[in-house]
Structure formats: structure tokens, C-alpha cells
Amino acid sequence: MRWFLTAVGVLFGITVFMFLDYALPSKQTVRITEAFNRQIEIGRNAIFYAADDTGTVQNSTGRRDVQFINAVRTNGKPYVYRNEDTGWIWPPYFKYDSADLQAQAADLRSTSATPEWVSITSYGWRVNWLSVYPNAISIKPVSGPDVRPFNWGAIVILLILGALLMLIWRMWNQFRERSLDPAWDRIDAEGDAARGRLSRWWRGMRGR
Amino acid sequence: MMAFMRLIAMVIVIELIFYVLLGIYLRSTRREELEKEWDSRHPDRAGDSPERREFVRRSMVGFRKSLRARLAALVLVLPVVAIVVIIVLVNYN
Numbered sequence: 001m002r003w004f005l006t007a008v009g010v011l012f013g014i015t016v017f018m019f020l021d022y023a024l025p026s027k028q029t030v031r032i033t034e035a036f037n038r039q040i041e042i043g044r045n046a047i048f049y050a051a052d053d054t055g056t057v058q059n060s061t062g063r064r065d066v067q068f069i070n071a072v073r074t075n076g077k078p079y080v081y082r083n084e085d086t087g088w089i090w091p092p093y094f095k096y097d098s099a100d101l102q103a104q105a106a107d108l109r110s111t112s113a114t115p116e117w118v119s120i121t122s123y124g125w126r127v128n129w130l131s132v133y134p135n136a137i138s139i140k141p142v143s144g145p146d147v148r149p150f151n152w153g154a155i156v157i158l159l160i161l162g163a164l165l166m167l168i169w170r171m172w173n174q175f176r177e178r179s180l181d182p183a184w185d186r187i188d189a190e191g192d193a194a195r196g197r198l199s200r201w202w203r204g205m206r207g208r
Numbered sequence: 209m210m211a212f213m214r215l216i217a218m219v220i221v222i223e224l225i226f227y228v229l230l231g232i233y234l235r236s237t238r239r240e241e242l243e244k245e246w247d248s249r250h251p252d253r254a255g256d257s258p259e260r261r262e263f264v265r266r267s268m269v270g271f272r273k274s275l276r277a278r279l280a281a282l283v284l285v286l287p288v289v290a291i292v293v294i295i296v297l298v299n300y301n
Contacts, residue, residue, distance in 0.1 A: 051211075088215040094291065097299040137298055153297075171233040178236050 024154040030071035035105035048132040050084040074145040082133040
């Protein structure tokens with residue numbers, strides 16, 4: 001039983017970590033090479049794309065027109081962002097300026113001969129074999145490839161989540177200390193009393 | 209528009225649940241404080257008793273109007289403020 005609980009706990013921890021890693025904003029310094037849109041098939045990887053009712057247009061065969069931002073990382077490897085509105089739903093970025101962001105990305109395109117570095121804030125993962133792309137949130141020009149702005153957003157969200165967890169923990173402890181434990185003690189005491197009666201009755205039956 | 213309405217409804221429901229739970233928690237901590245105060249004032253009559261319960265009940269009368277109970281209403285405001293801040297940071301920055 002103990003190993004089972006340990007395994008469940010470890011799995012839960014990994015799930016929470018992956019969830020936060022996916023949903024929290026992250027920053028990366030890249031160079032934008034292209035900003036374009038193309039139709040893509042959205043099938044079983046739909047969970048990694050915007051919900052249907054966020055202003056996306058999907059045709060009858062299930063293809064959706066999605067804006068993409070091609071980029072090159074500081075180590076020279078390619079990286080591709082999608083640029084979709086999140087709307088009023090999950091994840092709660094409330095982004096609805098994807099058209100403006102696309103215009104800004106197109107404006108900041110550069111070649112390897114005359115690179116122009118930007119810091120892109122995004123959430124999500126790049127998973128090649130599932131055709132999953134992180135969603136770009138904002139673009140800020142930076143002076144060079146070595147500039148890595150501090151990710152304040154994620155830290156602030158984590159601190160708030162931690163404080164909230166602490167509060168819920170204290171509320172639960174207060175509830176257990178003042179409501180659950182006394183109730184449990186009462187049930188226990190009643191059980192003891194009933195057992196006392198039962199054994200007295202039994203002794204009486206046996207004539208002692 | 210439907211999505212926006214759904215967001216508003218969801219935020220209100222979650223806020224109200226948390227507001228009620230927080231109210232219960234704050235009242236419980238205040239009651240515990242009062243019980244401890246009674247015990248320290250009357251060391252000879254410490255522990256649960258009808259007098260102590262009466263003392264706690266009467267001391268809790270004005271709790272709704274205390275600063276602490278009113279600050280709990282911030283859980284109805286702060287999430288909305290956070291959402292507005294996120295909207296401004298993401299879209300107008």
C-alpha cells in the first residue's frame with residue numbers, strides 16, 4: 001500500500017509540474033524570420049490549440065487558419081510559435097490582440113546578416129511529432145542575443161498560488177481542529193459508552 | 209459574448225464559494241481567540257462551559273462589522289482586479 005501511495009504522489013507532483021510548465025509564461029530571446037498564416041489540420045492535438053469559440057475560423061473539413069511566427073533561437077536552432085487568441089477561456093491570458101501581435105512580428109523580421117533580437121513571451125510547448133506550438137503572448141525588442149529579461153510574470157503567479165495554497169491549508173487545519181476532531185471524539189466517546197453498556201448487559205446476562 | 213458571460217458566471221461562483229469559506233474560517237479563528245481569552249481571565253473555570261459559550265456568543269455579535277470581516281470581501285474584488293491587470297498587460301502593453 002505504501003509504495004502505491006508513493007507512486008500516486010510522485011505522479012501527482014509530475015502532473016502539477018507539467019501543468020505549471022505548460023500554463024505559466026516563459027520568455028525566450030529569438031530572432032523572427034517570418035510571420036505568416038496557414039491552414040492546419042486540428043485533430044487529436046486540439047487540446048493544445050485555442051477553443052473553438054475564441055474567434056477562430058474552422059472550415060467544414062476541420063481545418064483552421066492559424067497565424068504562425070517563425071523564429072531562430074540564439075543557438076541557431078529554429079523555433080515556431082503560433083499566435084492565437086485565448087479569448088475568455090483557458091488558459092486565462094485573455095489575449096485578443098493576435099492580429100496586432102502578428103503585425104508587430106512581421107515588422108520585426110530580420111535576416112541572419114543583420115539580426116534583430118526580440119524577447120518573446122509565450123506559454124506552451126513545442127512538440128514536433130504532435131504539431132504543437134507555444135502560443136506567443138508579447139514581443140519586446142532587446143539589444144542583443146545575450147539579453148534575457150527576467151520572467152517576473154511566472155514568479156508573481158507562483159507566489160500568489162503559494163500564498164493561496166497556504167491559506168487553504170490553514171483553513172483546512174482550522175476546520176479539522178475545531179470541527180472534525182471534536183465530532184470524531186464525540187463519536188468515539190459514544191462508542192465507548194455503548195460498549196460499556198453492552199458489556200454490562202452481557203455480564204448481567206451471565207449472572208455476575 | 210457567450211464565453212464572456214460564462215467567464216463572469218464562473219468567477220462569481222468561485223468567488224462566492226471562497227468568500228463563504230473564508231468567512232467561516234475567520235469566525236472560527238475569532239471564536240478560538242475568545243475562548244482562550246476567557247480561559248486566561250478565569251483560570252479556575254477554564255474549558256468548555258455554558259458561561260464561556262455565552263461570553264463567546266456575546267463577543268461575536270459585532271463581528272460582521274469588524275475590519276477583518278469586511279476585508280474578507282476583498283476576495284470578491286481582487287480576482288476581478290487581477291483579470292483587468294492581465295488584460296491590460298497582455299493586450300495594451
